[in-house]
Amino acid sequence: MAKSPASKPSKAKAASVSIDAIANRERPATPVPYKATKEELLKFYRDMLLIRRFEEKAGQLYGLGLIGGFCHLYIGQEAVAIGLQSALTPGKDSVITGYRDHGHMLAYGIDPKVIMAELTGRAAGISKGKGGSMHMFSTEHKFYGGHGIVGAQVSLGTGLAFKHKYSGDGGVCLAYFGDGAANQGQVYESFNMAELWKLPIIYVIENNQYAMGTSVNRSSAEDQLYRRGESFRIPGIQVDGMDVLACRGAAEEALAWVRAGKGPLILEMKTYRYRGHSMSDPAKYRSREEVQAVRDKSDPIEHAKKELGALGVAEDELKKIEQDIRKQVNEAADFAENAPEPEPGELYTEVLVESY
Secondary structure, three states: OOOHHHHHHHHHHHHHHHHHHHHOOOOOOOOOOOOHHHHHHHHHHHHHHHHHHHHHHHHHHHHOOOOOOOOOOOOOOOHHHHHHHOOOOOOOOOOOOOOOOHHHHOOOOOOOHHHHHHOOOOOOOOOOOOOOOOOOEEEEHOEEOOOOOOHHEEEEEEEEHHHHHHHOOOEEEEEEEEOHHHHHHHHHHHHHHHHHOOOOEEEEEEEOOOEEEEEEEHHOOOOOHHHHHHHHOOOOOEOOOOOOHHHOOOOOOOOHHHHOOOEEEEEEEEEOOOOOOOOOOOOOOOOOHHHHHHHHHOOHHHHHHHHHOOOOOOOOHHHHHHHHHHHHHHHHHHHHHHHOOOOOOHHHHHOOOOOO
């Protein structure tokens, strides 16, 4: 006798079982803000301030015509790079990012002079003046770019993670991308592969609220981007990307998860860029009042300054750091302006040619 339709599980029930199964699987613990010593927090403050002042100077040089092409500034997002990369193991872990890359290089402790020289297209630049703002590279520091194609670095970062696992070197790849790139198809192909093979990668979505000129709320059906890996069984964590201690705390938890062989993890860093998408963007899609409100309430550097004050750091000490950073940035700009341009023959170096 045929079973009655009532005896068959409904699609809704089957779906709920599936969702419950996903919800009940192991997930990383909720991160807590990193408990930094006074010395550590002073370093975080100094490093964030270096990015801020460096990027302001880069904006000035762009206005003077000394930087060509595109130039995407990191002003406002400093806590993300400093908080996350301060937790990495130098020489072991790798980093890859998109075109807003100056801050990530500075977070690695790379000399500002060679970064500024690269921005101005000089032979002394870290990519010999051939990469410019969007395509910096340092194999010495395991920094693999700087990529101008939106979302392209996510697939490449997944490849770096595969290399870490294949060689058994214990390294983890940190792959940065933005809220706009989060809608690219290759991102999801990468998620699928990374989870299937349990690759050691942390996907970092720097959600600065605007993909070029469109609000994330208008361009993404699911605007809680840390959930984007759920259908691939990749857990996600949403983090206050304007708080360097929250960023470092999230990095500690993410690295522990990935190093334990549990596969990839997504960190959605809720941050904000103060400038336009690039130097050519007037940013008329948002009000000055909105930007100023973020500066007043959530600025990562001011937040760190308050934390340092609570630890007993005197205002005079912070002023001395400000003076030192401005001097360092001015020296980097002078170095870049006075460095020679690449020789024409550089066009033919480091180009792969296969002859048959």
